[in-house]
Amino acid sequence: MNSHFLIGYNDKDTFLHRLSGSTKLIGFIAFSIIGMITYDTRFLLGILTFSLILFKLSKISITEVSFVIKIIIAFAALNLLMVYVFAPGYGMTIYGTQHMLWRSPENYFNLSWEELFYIFNLFLKYTFAVPLALIFLMTTNPSEFAASLNKIGIPYKTSYAVEIALRYIPNVQRDYRTISLAQQARGYEISKKAKFWPRIIGNAQILLPLIFTSLDRIEVVSQAMELRRFGQGKRRTWYMEKQFGKADYSSLIVIFLIVLAGVALFNVNGGRFWNPFKH
Amino acid sequence: MTEPIISFKNFSFQYESQSEKTLDNINLDIFPGEKVMIAGASGSGKSTLGRCLNGLIPQAYPGKISGKCVINGKELVESSVFDLSFDVGTVLQDPDSQFVGLTVIEDIAFSLENDQLSQAKMREVTRKWSKKLNLEKLIHRSPQELSGGQKQRVAMAGVLIDESKILLFDEPLASLDPASGAASIELIDQLAHKQNLTVIIIEHRIEEVLKGGIDRLVIMRDGKIVANDTPQRILQQSLLEKLGLREPLYLSALKRAGVNLAACQNIDQVSQITESQMSRKLTAWNDHTQLSRKVKKRSTLLDLNELSFAYEDASPIIKDLSLEIKKGEIISLVGRNGAGKSTLSNLITGFLSPSGGSIKFKGQDLLKMSVKERAQHIGYILQDPNQMISKTMIYDEVASGLRLRGLLEDKIKERVEKILRVCGLYEMRHWPVSALSFGQKKRVTIAAILVLKPEMLILDEPTAGQDLKHYTEIMTFIEKIQWENDLTIILITHDMHLMLEYTQRTVVLNQGKILLDAEPAAVLTDDETIKKAYLVRTSLFDLAERYKLPSATDFVAKFIQTEREGRV
Numbered sequence: 001m002n003s004h005f006l007i008g009y010n011d012k013d014t015f016l017h018r019l020s021g022s023t024k025l026i027g028f029i030a031f032s033i034i035g036m037i038t039y040d041t042r043f044l045l046g047i048l049t050f051s052l053i054l055f056k057l058s059k060i061s062i063t064e065v066s067f068v069i070k071i072i073i074a075f076a077a078l079n080l081l082m083v084y085v086f087a088p089g090y091g092m093t094i095y096g097t098q099h100m101l102w103r104s105p106e107n108y109f110n111l112s113w114e115e116l117f118y119i120f121n122l123f124l125k126y127t128f129a130v131p132l133a134l135i136f137l138m139t140t141n142p143s144e145f146a147a148s149l150n151k152i153g154i155p156y157k158t159s160y161a162v163e164i165a166l167r168y169i170p171n172v173q174r175d176y177r178t179i180s181l182a183q184q185a186r187g188y189e190i191s192k193k194a195k196f197w198p199r200i201i202g203n204a205q206i207l208l209p210l211i212f213t214s215l216d217r218i219e220v221v222s223q224a225m226e227l228r229r230f231g232q233g234k235r236r237t238w239y240m241e242k243q244f245g246k247a248d249y250s251s252l253i254v255i256f257l258i259v260l261a262g263v264a265l266f267n268v269n270g271g272r273f274w275n276p277f278k279h
Numbered sequence: 280m281t282e283p284i285i286s287f288k289n290f291s292f293q294y295e296s297q298s299e300k301t302l303d304n305i306n307l308d309i310f311p312g313e314k315v316m317i318a319g320a321s322g323s324g325k326s327t328l329g330r331c332l333n334g335l336i337p338q339a340y341p342g343k344i345s346g347k348c349v350i351n352g353k354e355l356v357e358s359s360v361f362d363l364s365f366d367v368g369t370v371l372q373d374p375d376s377q378f379v380g381l382t383v384i385e386d387i388a389f390s391l392e393n394d395q396l397s398q399a400k401m402r403e404v405t406r407k408w409s410k411k412l413n414l415e416k417l418i419h420r421s422p423q424e425l426s427g428g429q430k431q432r433v434a435m436a437g438v439l440i441d442e443s444k445i446l447l448f449d450e451p452l453a454s455l456d457p458a459s460g461a462a463s464i465e466l467i468d469q470l471a472h473k474q475n476l477t478v479i480i481i482e483h484r485i486e487e488v489l490k491g492g493i494d495r496l497v498i499m500r501d502g503k504i505v506a507n508d509t510p511q512r513i514l515q516q517s518l519l520e521k522l523g524l525r526e527p528l529y530l531s532a533l534k535r536a537g538v539n540l541a542a543c544q545n546i547d548q549v550s551q552i553t554e555s556q557m558s559r560k561l562t563a564w565n566d567h568t569q570l571s572r573k574v575k576k577r578s579t580l581l582d583l584n585e586l587s588f589a590y591e592d593a594s595p596i597i598k599d600l601s602l603e604i605k606k607g608e609i610i611s612l613v614g615r616n617g618a619g620k621s622t623l624s625n626l627i628t629g630f631l632s633p634s635g636g637s638i639k640f641k642g643q644d645l646l647k648m649s650v651k652e653r654a655q656h657i658g659y660i661l662q663d664p665n666q667m668i669s670k671t672m673i674y675d676e677v678a679s680g681l682r683l684r685g686l687l688e689d690k691i692k693e694r695v696e697k698i699l700r701v702c703g704l705y706e707m708r709h710w711p712v713s714a715l716s717f718g719q720k721k722r723v724t725i726a727a728i729l730v731l732k733p734e735m736l737i738l739d740e741p742t743a744g745q746d747l748k749h750y751t752e753i754m755t756f757i758e759k760i761q762w763e764n765d766l767t768i769i770l771i772t773h774d775m776h777l778m779l780e781y782t783q784r785t786v787v788l789n790q791g792k793i794l795l796d797a798e799p800a801a802v803l804t805d806d807e808t809i810k811k812a813y814l815v816r817t818s819l820f821d822l823a824e825r826y827k828l829p830s831a832t833d834f835v836a837k838f839i840q841t842e843r844e845g846r847v
Contacts, residue, residue, distance in 0.1 A: 142381055143380070143382060143385055166381065167380070170421075170423055175666065178666055179666045181628075181630045182667045183669060184630070184651070185630075185653075185654040185658070186680045186683065186731075187654065205669040209669055213663070221377060224371055226361075227335070227371075228389050235395055236395055237397065237401070239385050239398065239402075239405075
């Protein structure tokens with residue numbers, strides 16, 4: 001009965017599943033930051049390969065995530081197109097040379113190797129983080145999320161809010177379905193048969209009752225939590241927390257070394273960009 | 280003499296947002312090991328009293344307190360919710376809404392996590408309690424997937440784990456099917472003995488709670504305690520009826536038969552109640568009352584033929600189900616959770632499409648009509664009116680179905696006003712919906728459906744969680760509109776009173792099939808059906824059996840018939 005539009009935890013036994021959620025979260029965040037800063041194509045290609053290997057190791061099947069991947073591809077493509085449309089000459093500004101493929105730099109729309117190379121770098125940035133995010137989401141037991149967040153320094157109340165949100169997704173989905181059916185019976189068309197605007201309006205009709213129902217739930221659950229002493233102490237322990245093992249420590253070292261390599265390349269390149277055009 | 284564990288002295292409370300006191304001069308002592316039931320109509324203050332016990336008042340619900348309230352040696356006004364949570368464990372009304380963990384075991388461990396226990400210690404304690412409550416096989420499941428009774432046990436484990444000496448239940452039966460409700464009451468009783476607990480149950484379904492045996496019954500009305508005595512003495516004086524609460528069914532039957540309740544022994548247990556004249560009087564009443572068997576010729580309205588439904592790759596939820604519904608019938612559709620009740624109604628209303636079979640409405644093929652078209656013939660009303668109401672003003676809410684069908688505004692006005700008069704909402708037509716009570720909102724949702732002139736209504740638990748007064752109000756209204764418009768009504772329900780009192784025919788579903796299709800009295804006296812469908816047999820049946828009346832089914836039917844005649 002669970003709907004498949006959300007990606008979720010899948011219980012398998014791999015190296016990545018056994019790692020603590022905190023390690024995976026730290027890895028994901030560290031790689032994302034260094035990857036977002038650097039424009040060194042060699043480094044980006046390196047971590048892309050690395051994350052693809054990890055993805056393979058995690059035994060996540062492509063069919064499980066195909067929907068999400070399609071959406072990401074669509075957005076990335078649109079984004080890259082827009083980057084080009086708004087500033088077709090930006091690559092030449094960055095790299096300081098002009099190797100033309102199509103038309104001259106005087107035209108607004110032109111194409112240079114520099115621009116292509118810049119866009120290729122952006123493409124790498126968008127893609128390398130996707131397998132890592134999927135690995136974190138799909139190999140970490142949701143029950144461990146909150147504990148992982150808390151462990152890397154986020155206050156436990158905030159961390160728990162994440163867990164509660166996960167916990168309530170099925171409820172909200174069920175409420176949405178019930179309310180939507182009732183509204184359809186009254187005559188709101190929100191099926192594909194209806195035209196765009198009536199469909200939007202039909203969906204908006206569901207929102208009001210859905211919000212009220214959800215607010216009621218929040219009140220009840222916050223009382224239930226208080227009655228069981230949530231918020232009393234400065235800290236709390238987590239039943240599902242995974243203790244750090246050898247694998248976690250070695251992984252953290254590997255993560256650190258990779259990030260260090262990324263930083264070292266700033267020095268070698270004299271900045272964030274690796275420039276193959278200048279000789 | 281022992282000291283009371285809970286003591287209210289001249290205690291009053293007024294919510295900040297209210298102009299009058301909700302609790303008015305309460306004096307109540309509860310002693311260690313006692314099992315106390317607090318009953319009363321909605322708004323009587325019984326839930327407010329519960330909130331004082333666990334400290335939600337004054338912390339979460341601020342207001343003005345006067346007098347004294349001491350709980351296990353702690354002054355209410357000086358204690359926080361956290362302090363009191365070690366003394367009083369609270370199980371809220373709807374276990375579904377109080378689960379916080381993603382799995383059963385996490386939910387049980389929740390308060391231990393907040394107490395910062397080590398993982399090893401938590402594992403040890405949760406193991407102990409999941410064993411005690413027989414949850415060992417379920418600990419890695421999501422609480423939402425469990426049956427009603429299992430959910431209740433998880434909620435109890437999560438609270439009992441604190442080893443608090445006082446347990447507070449806020450309407451524990453409201454969201455359970457009859458059999459799970461009975462099992463819960465039994466479990467509470469066992470735990471109370473084993474753990475030496477003081478138990479306080481807030482409920483308005485008195486008969487079910489009494490069955491588990493309680494020491495004291497406290498009845499509240501308008502913020503005051505109006506009765507505080509053993510159940511025996513309260514029942515002997517017929518106080519429940521006088522105070523507008525529902526009396527156990529077997530007592531109403533005994534009264535009909537002319538038995539003097541004041542002279543009854545063991546009056547709180549139908550299996551033990553005795554009185555010297557009882558056997559003679561019951562037999563005489565039973566012989567004297569005749570069942571009127573008026574069979575009306577009726578045309579078929581809805582005809583389901585070999586209907587089947589299954590989600591992809593899953594076992595069927597509805598299997599070759601055939602059912603004929605006549606015009607003007609009031610039918611109750613019962614069965615345990617997951618028996619296929621909502622799937623069946625979704626097939627009829629068109630939210631789901633069957634994988635086989637046919638549905639005909641007055642001979643027309645219903646499967647060829649869209650959800651919107653079917654809604655003109657068959658209206659579907661959800662349990663929670665808040666999930667149905669999408670407009671802020673009553674008039675607009677009722678008019679919206681017609682507006683969506685493109686009627687002219689003056690035509691709409693005429694029809695809406697007519698329906699609002701029928702439903703007793705005309706005076707309030709310009710009110711915002713938010714100003715209404717639950718029962719009034721229910722009426723608005725029914726009005727919004729009736730305005731489309733359906734010939735049939737499907738109501739999902741129309742009276743869930745309502746006290747006797749509101750229950751009667753809603754059902755009287757439904758009976759009236761049924762009568763005036765010759766409506767056909769299907770009630771989906773767990774409430775056996777509702778099924779006995781207001782419906783003529785009961786369809787029992789089990790595993791996607793019809794287990795039994797008979798008069799309610801016959802269903803609730805059929806042991807095998809009762810067991811399979813998670814129902815509980817009516818206390819009237821016990822009475823008939825104990826006094827060897829010729830036919831238990833007829834006895835139940837006769838009683839219901841006289842009750843109905845009294846109502847009309």
